[in-house]
Amino acid sequence: MTGRERPWYATALRNRRLVIGSALLLGVLLVAVLAQVLATHNPLAVRPEIRLSRPSTEHRFGTDNFGRDLYSRTVYGARISLIVGGVVALLAALAGTVMGLLGGYYPRVDLVLMRIMDGMMAFPGIVLAVGIMAAMGPHVANVIVALSIVQTPRVVRVVRSVVLSLRGMQYVEAARCMGVSDRRMLLRHILPNCISPLVVQCTFIFSEAVLGEASLSFLGVGAPPEIPSWGVILGEARLYIRNAPWMMFLPGTALTVTVLALNLVGDGIRDWLDPRLRKAL
Amino acid sequence: MLAYVLRRVLLAVPVMFVVAAGVFLLLYLTPGDPVSVILGPDASPQQAQELRQRLGLDQPVPVQIFRWFGRLLHGDLGQSIYLNRPVTQTLLERAEPTLMLTLLATLFAILLGLPIGILSATRAGSWTDLGAMLVALGGISMPSFWVGLNLIFLFAVVLGVLPVAGYQPLSRGLWENLRYLLLPAVTLGFAQAALLARMARSMMLEVLREDYVRTARSKGVVERKVVLSHALRNAMVPLVTVMGLTFAILMGGAVITEQVFNIPGIGRLLVQSVLRRDYPVVQGIVLVIAFNYVVINLAVDVLYGLFDPRVRHS
Numbered sequence: 001m002t003g004r005e006r007p008w009y010a011t012a013l014r015n016r017r018l019v020i021g022s023a024l025l026l027g028v029l030l031v032a033v034l035a036q037v038l039a040t041h042n043p044l045a046v047r048p049e050i051r052l053s054r055p056s057t058e059h060r061f062g063t064d065n066f067g068r069d070l071y072s073r074t075v076y077g078a079r080i081s082l083i084v085g086g087v088v089a090l091l092a093a094l095a096g097t098v099m100g101l102l103g104g105y106y107p108r109v110d111l112v113l114m115r116i117m118d119g120m121m122a123f124p125g126i127v128l129a130v131g132i133m134a135a136m137g138p139h140v141a142n143v144i145v146a147l148s149i150v151q152t153p154r155v156v157r158v159v160r161s162v163v164l165s166l167r168g169m170q171y172v173e174a175a176r177c178m179g180v181s182d183r184r185m186l187l188r189h190i191l192p193n194c195i196s197p198l199v200v201q202c203t204f205i206f207s208e209a210v211l212g213e214a215s216l217s218f219l220g221v222g223a224p225p226e227i228p229s230w231g232v233i234l235g236e237a238r239l240y241i242r243n244a245p246w247m248m249f250l251p252g253t254a255l256t257v258t259v260l261a262l263n264l265v266g267d268g269i270r271d272w273l274d275p276r277l278r279k280a281l
Numbered sequence: 282m283l284a285y286v287l288r289r290v291l292l293a294v295p296v297m298f299v300v301a302a303g304v305f306l307l308l309y310l311t312p313g314d315p316v317s318v319i320l321g322p323d324a325s326p327q328q329a330q331e332l333r334q335r336l337g338l339d340q341p342v343p344v345q346i347f348r349w350f351g352r353l354l355h356g357d358l359g360q361s362i363y364l365n366r367p368v369t370q371t372l373l374e375r376a377e378p379t380l381m382l383t384l385l386a387t388l389f390a391i392l393l394g395l396p397i398g399i400l401s402a403t404r405a406g407s408w409t410d411l412g413a414m415l416v417a418l419g420g421i422s423m424p425s426f427w428v429g430l431n432l433i434f435l436f437a438v439v440l441g442v443l444p445v446a447g448y449q450p451l452s453r454g455l456w457e458n459l460r461y462l463l464l465p466a467v468t469l470g471f472a473q474a475a476l477l478a479r480m481a482r483s484m485m486l487e488v489l490r491e492d493y494v495r496t497a498r499s500k501g502v503v504e505r506k507v508v509l510s511h512a513l514r515n516a517m518v519p520l521v522t523v524m525g526l527t528f529a530i531l532m533g534g535a536v537i538t539e540q541v542f543n544i545p546g547i548g549r550l551l552v553q554s555v556l557r558r559d560y561p562v563v564q565g566i567v568l569v570i571a572f573n574y575v576v577i578n579l580a581v582d583v584l585y586g587l588f589d590p591r592v593r594h595s
Contacts, residue, residue: 119299122578123571124533127551131567134555135310137318211424218426219540221555238430238541241445245434252427260422 015272021264028258032078041069043076043228052244062246065236073228074250080229081210081258084144088209089202091148096155097198101186103156104163114160117153125150125208126215133221140229143222147212151205158201162194196273200266207262214255230255285586285593293579297572304568305349308560319362319558335360336561358565363557368565372547378448379535379546381458385466386473386535387528394474395520398481403508405486413478420475425534429468429541436464446543461544469538473527480523484516491515518589525581529574 012018031038040060047067055062061071099117103110120128132146163186166172175189216222217231218238225232230251237247308315316333317324333339337348352359358368397417401410437445443464449457488494489512497511498504536548543549547566554562586593 115295116299118296119303122296122300122574123303123567124530124574126536127533127567127570130536130551130555131304131307131563132310134558134560134563135307135315136312207422214424215426215537218424219537219552221552234424234426234430238426241430241433242438245438248427248430248434252424252430256419256423256427259424260418263418263422 012272015268017264018268018272021261021266021268024257024261025265028078028254028261029082031075032082035075035079039069039072039075041072043068043073044226045069052240052247054244055246061250062244064233064247065240065244070233070247070250073233074230074254076228077230077233077251077254078258080140080223080227081213081255084140084147084213085206085210085262087144088147088151088212089206091144092151092155092205093198093202095148096152097159097191097194099152100156100159100194101163101191104160104167105182105186105190110160113156117156120149120153123150125212129212129216130219130221133216138221138224140223140227143213143216146216147209150212151209154205155198155201158197159194162197163190166190166193200270200273203262203266203269207259207266210255210262211259282586282593286583289579289582289586293575296575300571300575301350301353301568302346304564304571305346307564307567315560319560332362335362353568358568359561361554361559361562363554363559364562368561371550371562372565372569375545375547375550377450377546378544379532379539379548381451382462382465382469382538382544382546383528383532383535385459385462386468386470386531386538389466389470390473390477390527390531391524393470394477395481395524397474398478399485399508399513401478401482402485402489405482410482414482417475417478420471421479423472425468425472426537426541428471429464429538432464432468433541446541448542448544448546465538465542465544468541469531469534472534473531477520477523477527481516481520484520485512488512488516518585521588522581522585525577525584526574529577532570532573 045068047063049067050059050063051065051067053059053063053067059069059071061069061074064070064073099113103113123131129146129150132149133142136142136145172185172189175185180189213222213229214231214234217227217229218235220235223229223232225236233251234248234255237244237251240247311318316329316336316338320328320332330339337345340348356369358372360366361368361371364371397413401413404410433445436443444461447461449461451458485508489508491512494507494512497507502511535546536551538544539546539548540552547569551563551566554560554566
């Protein structure tokens with residue numbers, strides 16, 4: 001190097017985790033978008049006469065306990081996982097950012113808000129999600145609400161800590177002396193500094209939400225049984241592990257690859273944005 | 282020290298209060314009338330009125346909250362609708378499998394994760410390190426129930442050396458108990474082992490770069506001693522917190538593992554109660570698991586202060 005700054009995409013492309021993770025994620029995204037083209041059968045079509053049949057040329061990964069094509073169900077499952085994960089990451093980021101900004105900036109709000117957040121963080125994520133699902137009933141939209149509630153405190157903490165560290169900064173002080181309103185201060189001067197930690201956090205929330213949706217559906221309290229969610233399929237596969245072990249192969253692999261891709265992207269972005277942390281984790 | 286402990290306890294009280302209030306409010310997330318949701322569409326108005334009275338839903342909300350906290354102070358979690366007996370009693374009966382499972386999984390996670398992380402750090406960049414970290418990355422990405430299903434398939438269905446599912450109580454002998462809990466404990470502890478390995482590695486790498494490690498090496502201290510007594514001691518400080526919380530975190534994860542292996546513990550009761558719409562039991566279990574977390578968190582904080590005076594005086 002000749003002392004010139006490398007452009008951002010050059011450092012991103014040199015980050016192996018980010019590249020591999022993004023490639024895998026792009027693959028899953030393509031499957032989700034092209035589900036209609038890729039699927040060979042209707043994922044909801046029940047055919048009891050061929051239930052639990054082995055992988056064959058007609059059904060490449062076998063059929064489930066209702067005779068539905070497992071390959072087609074898994075392909076459509078990518079949609080559920082990515083939609084739930086993405087929407088949860090978005091909702092948690094929105095709610096968490098608003099609360100984090102207010103909490104970090106106004107000590108009085110902070111006092112109450114952080115007690116509530118501490119209380120919410122005392123629940124193991126899956127237990128709180130199950131509790132909320134118990135009250136709201138099994139539905140994909142309710143899964144999104146439950147997981148967003150569970151994940152929001154993490155965003156609040158991250159944003160709040162950035163705001164707290166910025167509050168004493170000279171440029172904030174200077175802006176205040178110039179009579180900048182609180183609203184403008186938070187949105188124009190403080191929020192932009194929260195973006196990078198927020199992006200990293202959201203990637204991990206995305207990954208946890210994909211896992212969370214699958215876990216809730218596996219337990220039978222998430223997506224209703226007819227929905228082709230990877231968790232639902234694996235929950236049924238558990239019951240037929242002796243007679244039809246092929247049932248768990250494809251959805252389990254798809255789920256692992258998706259979560260792995262998101263974790264790689266999260267690790268990658270974190271290293272990329274903060275080179276000091278490189279190889280730390 | 283006493284002041285530090287008191288301060289910590291006082292900080293835990295509002296958290297517990299919020300937890301209890303949150304669990305109370307869960308019932309109000311129900312769309313519509315919880316009583317008609319519980320009883321289904323065929324219930325007579327008389328049945329509905331009876332249940333409403335039993336759940337205390339006929340009272341104004343402030344009275345309900347007041348009663349809820351009053352009962353909690355007496356350790357009374359209410360009556361199960363489905364089982365028709367006190368929730369506390371049911372929970373105690375179901376506690377053994379969950380505690381044994383969580384304990385074994387915690388041991389597994391710490392005994393596997395910590396040494397691998399330390400070894401990886403001392404050989405950073407080697408094939409051993411790369412391999413271990415790849416396995417660890419897989420470990421945190423694989424859903425526990427998928428790990429469990431694969432273990433069942435391999436060890437119970439194909440090899441037939443371990444039971445597929447179920448539980449034998451401790452009263453049937455420790456060996457029998459462990460035989461049934463081996464696969465579930467590995468399933469539950471695996472992800473946490475991977476997480477601990479990653480953390481232990483990064484903490485160690487950080488400490489190994491410190492000046493005092495270089496000083497120790499240049500003094501001619503044996504490498505083994507540099508790693509174990511100079512570096513590890515300091516890397517352990519943040520790790521102790523994570524290890525302490527492992528038990529509390531895994532108790533949440535046990536909900537899923539118990540379902541995979543049909544273990545009749547608190548977690549399985551929680552899922553069953555959700556499906557039976559037995560709200561008092563759901564509330565009781567969610568509350569107990571969260572309280573458990575708060576208490577362990579408190580204990581870890583206190584121990585932390587005991588070991589590290591810097592924490593105590595900050």
